[in-house]
Amino acid sequence: MKQISCILFLSSIFSMQTLAQVYTAKSGSASFFSESSIENIDATSTNVQSILNTSAKSVALIIPMRSFHFKKDLMEEHFNEKYVESDKYPNATYSGKINENLDFSKDTTCSITSTGKIAMHGAEKEMTAPGTFTVKNGEATLESNFNLAVKDFNIEIPKLLFKNIADTVAVKINVIYQPYKK
């Protein structure tokens, strides 16, 4: 019994330590772009939620699908209703490890990579994405650009429209972090 409580005590110290090094998104944006011969698809979300744990070197992101806004209202309706089915799958999420050490204490710009799982439209994919970590005037920013294949997420493009919709989309993520306040 003594041993168990000792272990519990130890593990709670561990988790306290992880909480102490946690940063959350002050603001975040995500956009995706796809080009085709007929029309370009371009959407932006300014509602990216994120949490970054520097001691465990792990990161998590949530992007509500409904927060993506398009220039054409009809495109936004089709995106939500037919392609990502946002009523069934409301969020895109990412959870992964940062493969490098992040130093928040001094101004810096460095290239990093993150390996983890991206989940969207009921499908999951393991991936490693490149990124840039910047600290300037005490504010930390994480940026990442990568490509996603539409078919990896069970998103079907009707044969009639394959010329309008490209099979890969370029994704850009930008998050500004602040220390986690309880």
Place this chain on the structure above:
Amino acid sequence: MQKFLLIILTLVSTTLFAQDDLLKQLQTQTPTKHEPVIATFKGFKIINIETNETTPKGNLDFRVGHLFGNIGGASGGGLHGFYGLDNSVDVRIAFNYGITKCLTVGVAHVKKNETIEGVAKWKLLQQKTNGGSPLAVTLFGEATFTMKDKNQYPLERLDTFPHRLGYCTQLILARKFGSRFSLVLTPTWVHRNITALADSNDLFSIGAGFRLKVTRSSAIIADYFYNVSPANLAGHYSPLGIGWEIETGGHVFTIMFTNATGLAENDFIPNTTDTWERGGFKLSFNISRMFKLAN
């Protein structure tokens, strides 16, 4: 040995906490938002009935509605009228503009009674996701002015300006159930400043319609009006519309059949004189194009 295992287990779980549960922690602190429910219906009307949908803000919708003649031979169709396609019972040419995301106004010309029609539709309440409003509540108003020559009009009493006016007011209650089924229920008040002798100036009617998505891009649609007070006059019937809706890219194609004998609300609700039973139903279609004029 047991002690050793326990320590290992605890260490493993702490690391797991650090990675996977970070996402769970984020999920719990992300507030659930009530987003407006989208695509309850694919058009401003199902067939005859208005829906909760409005023209998006800054968009101008140009629309031509066409109602052919009766298909059945017993109602004037048959082979010699090419099943109604040689006739046009009504044509409506309309412009609708979204002033805000909740308010649309429009003007139209309707062939049958040489009518100039003004409409307004106002979203009072939107259905929202995640336990928000369960219902969309929308107000619709129509005012019409007939330009007919007073001798030409069957009533021959169009001698004053007010006699040429008619109205329709509807409270549109709509709800999307899940992702496939949408229902609309519409208490309606029609007022005409002049009517035939046996007819009544005021009419109360209940309209109902639905859309049932059967594949990713197609749906069965139908709507119906039941005239509550007064009931239909002899030789008048309740308008029933049935259709098949196919959505491709930017266009919605709808194949619609209805016994309605007009395209303006304050005309087809009181004045439908054809019945499905005698083949008095017609093919109807819309051609529309949306132009984005402002943001």
